[in-house]
Amino acid sequence: MAKREFSVEHEYSYPRSSPIRWIIAHVWRYWFLACVVLICFLGSWVTYSQARVVIGDVAAMLEVPFDGSVLLRLSLIILALLVADGFCLWFGSLAGETIAARFEADAREELYTSLLGKSQAYHDRQRVGDLMARATDDTSQLASMIVPGSTMIFESILGIVVPLAYIAFIKIELLLIPLGFVACYIIAVRRYVRRLNPVIAEQREQFGKLNAGLEETISGIEVVKASAREGFERLKYRRHARGFRDLFVQQGRIEARYIPLLLFGITFGLTFLHSMILFDQSRITIADIIAVMSLIGLLRFPTFISLFAFTLVQTGVASAGRILNVIKEETELDENLQGHQATIKGELRFDHVQFGYEAQPILHDVSFSVKPGQTVAIVGQTGSGKSALTQLVNRTYDVQAGSVLIDGIDVSEWNLNTLRSQISKIEQDVFLFSRTIGENIAFGAPNAPREQIIEAAKAAQAHDFISSFVHGYDTEIGERGVTLSGGQRQRIALARAFLSNPRILILDDSTSAIDSATEDQIQRAIREAQRGRTTLLITHRLSQIRWADVILVLDGGRIVAAGDHEHLLRTSNHYRRIFARYESSLPPIEQAVLA
Numbered sequence: 001m002a003k004r005e006f007s008v009e010h011e012y013s014y015p016r017s018s019p020i021r022w023i024i025a026h027v028w029r030y031w032f033l034a035c036v037v038l039i040c041f042l043g044s045w046v047t048y049s050q051a052r053v054v055i056g057d058v059a060a061m062l063e064v065p066f067d068g069s070v071l072l073r074l075s076l077i078i079l080a081l082l083v084a085d086g087f088c089l090w091f092g093s094l095a096g097e098t099i100a101a102r103f104e105a106d107a108r109e110e111l112y113t114s115l116l117g118k119s120q121a122y123h124d125r126q127r128v129g130d131l132m133a134r135a136t137d138d139t140s141q142l143a144s145m146i147v148p149g150s151t152m153i154f155e156s157i158l159g160i161v162v163p164l165a166y167i168a169f170i171k172i173e174l175l176l177i178p179l180g181f182v183a184c185y186i187i188a189v190r191r192y193v194r195r196l197n198p199v200i201a202e203q204r205e206q207f208g209k210l211n212a213g214l215e216e217t218i219s220g221i222e223v224v225k226a227s228a229r230e231g232f233e234r235l236k237y238r239r240h241a242r243g244f245r246d247l248f249v250q251q252g253r254i255e256a257r258y259i260p261l262l263l264f265g266i267t268f269g270l271t272f273l274h275s276m277i278l279f280d281q282s283r284i285t286i287a288d289i290i291a292v293m294s295l296i297g298l299l300r301f302p303t304f305i306s307l308f309a310f311t312l313v314q315t316g317v318a319s320a321g322r323i324l325n326v327i328k329e330e331t332e333l334d335e336n337l338q339g340h341q342a343t344i345k346g347e348l349r350f351d352h353v354q355f356g357y358e359a360q361p362i363l364h365d366v367s368f369s370v371k372p373g374q375t376v377a378i379v380g381q382t383g384s385g386k387s388a389l390t391q392l393v394n395r396t397y398d399v400q401a402g403s404v405l406i407d408g409i410d411v412s413e414w415n416l417n418t419l420r421s422q423i424s425k426i427e428q429d430v431f432l433f434s435r436t437i438g439e440n441i442a443f444g445a446p447n448a449p450r451e452q453i454i455e456a457a458k459a460a461q462a463h464d465f466i467s468s469f470v471h472g473y474d475t476e477i478g479e480r481g482v483t484l485s486g487g488q489r490q491r492i493a494l495a496r497a498f499l500s501n502p503r504i505l506i507l508d509d510s511t512s513a514i515d516s517a518t519e520d521q522i523q524r525a526i527r528e529a530q531r532g533r534t535t536l537l538i539t540h541r542l543s544q545i546r547w548a549d550v551i552l553v554l555d556g557g558r559i560v561a562a563g564d565h566e567h568l569l570r571t572s573n574h575y576r577r578i579f580a581r582y583e584s585s586l587p588p589i590e591q592a593v594l595a
């Protein structure tokens, strides 16, 4: 079983060694419906072909004096056969559509669950638009592959085999030309599929690129507009769109060379000639000729639709490959279901930790320890690895060497859910979901009653501005919280952290967007929040740094000094330099307060 950070109980498991096996397993999950499709389509072709034979008999009877009652009986038989054909088609199509819709939904769910279980490092490498294309367009291609794609292929096969069986029954010699046609048909289809395959696969990839480019531009539309780069982005998109179009043109060219349609005309003509010869030799009757030519005519439809059917199936297989590539990709972390589960007390220790995102090393030999309930401020120049260090605590990433221990137990030995549910992190760039404010605050504690949500908002100094909105806590916020200011977003994130009541709190520059007037109140709220829980603080706010129990000074990914404020002012040049720089960026009034 591949590693993953999230899974659901009683998950249906599918073989994933190849797209075809994966598709068959998905369809086989609904084997009963698949059997209904097979039986109904078979029934449809048998009744439809049988009706042609009876029509031939009736036509022959019209040549000679006929018995009206026999004619009526045969006419009713034809009607019954055609009605039965209609019912078979109806049930078969219904069952096929049901399989297709379920397959699409199951594949979406499987892909989505797998994406939730991938590590942060995996998501860092992905282009969101391409993933979206796989989750939306590629999954819908799976449904089209079943209906009408596969059902049409199945119909094509039956639509060739059943009429040929009837012809064999009438006069086996008359199979000679149609069988030659079938042999050429199989060869032509194989060539067609082989040629089309790479074009379809490239089409799907190009669609992913097109979508990724679109997503990136729309997400960064503010930057595009501010830099007046609309023209450049338009040309980039047009280049992708034209690449996509060209692949369709290429597909059209391959389809235009699909030879079975031409072969069908030749087969029809030659079979008629063959029938005439046999009739001339008195070896078949007029009724036989009518029935045979009518049956041969049935081959036209399967020959024609197989062109689209194979394209649809190939597109589906290419899409399944793209979906499967995501699902199968190895991820770095595991949810460790059997891991340690306990309430975190809050002791944190880094022991000779080494870390880098890819090959590039970021943290070198980092060691420190924090007692439960202490506040650690991490300071250092930009890019020195402060955020990277905090990301190792909740296992957003794993260390490459050394260990991070919480309450004396390596974080990799903790049950991942237990660990993360007790650690709250507030980022500088707060992410909010396009839901109500209340739902955003309660994101980590979805069952929290409204009173607790309000209490948390009050503690984060967010209640007043939330109450000023017409719909208060039920105000829907735009995607990523765009309708709120940076400071408001950060206060909602603080409220979210207060509500989930974590044992370890990580504040990564989380008050940077809060103005000085609000800051005092928030400082108090944060200090309140820090009480009784271990807090890691990345901040440029001297007022917060000064009161930390431990200050870690990072430089180039190494801890160059550690201790409290007074100690560091006395002993560390690095700290003095950072402190002086932070101090000089303060307004005069705050400098006076700090002095």
Ligand SMILES: Nc1ncnc2c1ncn2[C@@H]1O[C@H](COP(=O)(O)OP(=O)(O)OP(=O)(O)O)[C@@H](O)[C@H]1O
Residues within 6 Å of the ligand: 124, 357, 358, 362, 380, 381, 382, 383, 384, 385, 386, 387, 388, 389
């Ligand atoms: N997801 C990532 N993949 C690869 N490299 C990254 C990633 N995130 C950060 N880095 C690199 O890691 C280094 C440390 O980044 P980090 O964000 O930890 O620094 P920081 O000290 O928190 O900086 P700042 O104060 O500017 O937030 C930087 O050189 C950065 O370019």
